[in-house]
Amino acid sequence: MMFSATFTSLCLAAVAVALPAEKRAAPTVTDILNYALTLEHLENAFYAEGINNFTQQSFIDAGLPGFAAGRFSEIAQHEATHVQFLTGALGEDATQACDYNFPVTDAKSFAQVSYLLENVGTSAYSGAAQYLSGGTLTAAAAILAVEARHSAWVNSAVLKANPWNGAFDTPLDLNQIYTLATSIITSCPSSNPALPVKAFPALTFGTDMTAGQATTVSFNGSDASSANGMYVGFISGMNTTIVPVQNGQVTIPDGLMGVVYAVATSSDSMTSDNVTLAGPAFLSFDFKSDALLL
Template sequence: MRFHSLLPLLLISTLPLPFTIAHPSPIKRLNPADADSQILNFLLTLEHLERAFYLAAPQKYSAQGFVTAGYTISDYGRFRQMGVHEASHVEFLESALAAAGMDRVQPCVYSFLDNDPRLFVATSLMLENVAASAYNAALAYIKDKAYLAAAASIFGVESRHATFVSGVPLASNPWNTAYETPLSMNQILTLISPYTQQCPASNAALLPASLYAFPQLNIDAHPTPSQPIDLTFAPPAQPLGEGEGLFAAWISGMGVVVTQVEGEGTQVPGDMADRGAVYVLVVRGSKDMSNLRIDDASTVAGPAFVVFPFGGDA
């Protein structure tokens, strides 16, 4: 694929992401009395999925299977322990909602695509980073101090999980940048949707009414900095207007780097090296970038989860 006029890399902002990337979250439009219940139910939706993922692992993989795949018995035990943690998170969130007299979402039917230990570990890395991003963003909106403290505690554990998966079995980045990456609820839902087949109809009323998943963005999970890369996504539902273009937004920590989408691809930013987990969106905006926003309203597809491991000299 040829690229005729790639846009120079542009650092959009180094401000906290809720001001530069996250479209005003659906929870901002809730009545204060409803906000905490919907946030907790959204986090419970994520925890249900994580619990199901880890609790299914012992039926799919043995300790010896992990060793054969290049991991250790200790790695296998840690993943089982992570499943216990996620089950505890589910129990806490359900208890908190019940104690407040609030209804709670029920587990969905899930379909996990891992069929060998290596794919299991890769999926775990994505889920733990996504969970950390979900709790990070939720902390800005939870009103009840007791819920806030508990969510902060779970946030720390999810981040430790991500650190373990990346730093031990994968022998790569134990962290990403100096900051975690908060994502909007719609972005989180988009990332976990491929693993969810069907949810109880009653769940929808307990979550923000404007919650929705974006079209999927398919991209190489291990892109190479400064090299071209293909992007696969559905055309925008609303055709681009005159003077509009598509851009790839590479979201990492508290900053966003933007590259122009040409045809069906873009160029990977050179300064993505060593950043660890990065989320990629396709967004629309004016070609001169005068009104370019990195938010839910401008999103065409994604986010996709990609990883830039530390180099040997990092």
């Protein structure tokens, strides 16, 4: 199954948001905790809305196991606890919840967006760990582990695909995560503290995401057919495969499995922020227990 080529393009369409942001060289611990709280607020709102809208029968009608409703209620409690924990740690400096637009139409799309958010959360905590130490790092690691468990359960028990991506998950930096989050955030309180981040343009792909085949790639509402020296980096675990864009198309590399983040870059050797043109985009190459793609 490959839902990301079409479904996630909708999730990650460019949205202008009023989320305070500024670029600073070195984020403080308070910055990182508010960055984490921003994501936890989003997840908390998502699950609160979902468990209010979808019953056990909703999941059965969508071809999914009915017991998922109860488990998603448990996940909702976890995310609410994360919000309470981080808010308590930050005190009066804590950022507030924003307004969101979740691309959910039924129980199945709810489960798919859940899988996306839990993977992004795992990548966020992994990438931000470098800025933390001591007890703060330990607490963040404890939350990261739960996010990863959520992700594994959703994709295996509910969506009937792989519970993991490989031997390593994929750390993403602050700007990459912020770019993914702003596709869902529509507005935020003006009193929220500024985050030391910036959002890149959304990166979208065509519907054909078959390994070895070319697919269209675009950002800023136009295709990349005229872009000279543009590449797409496919980030999976600790590895990145960079492929040139030719006439607005990129060839999907062989061997991609599980969640992959794609970044448009001006470099043929790196995907760091200083050479990023757009993205990341969330892609999912689901696979069976025999390692064959679904």
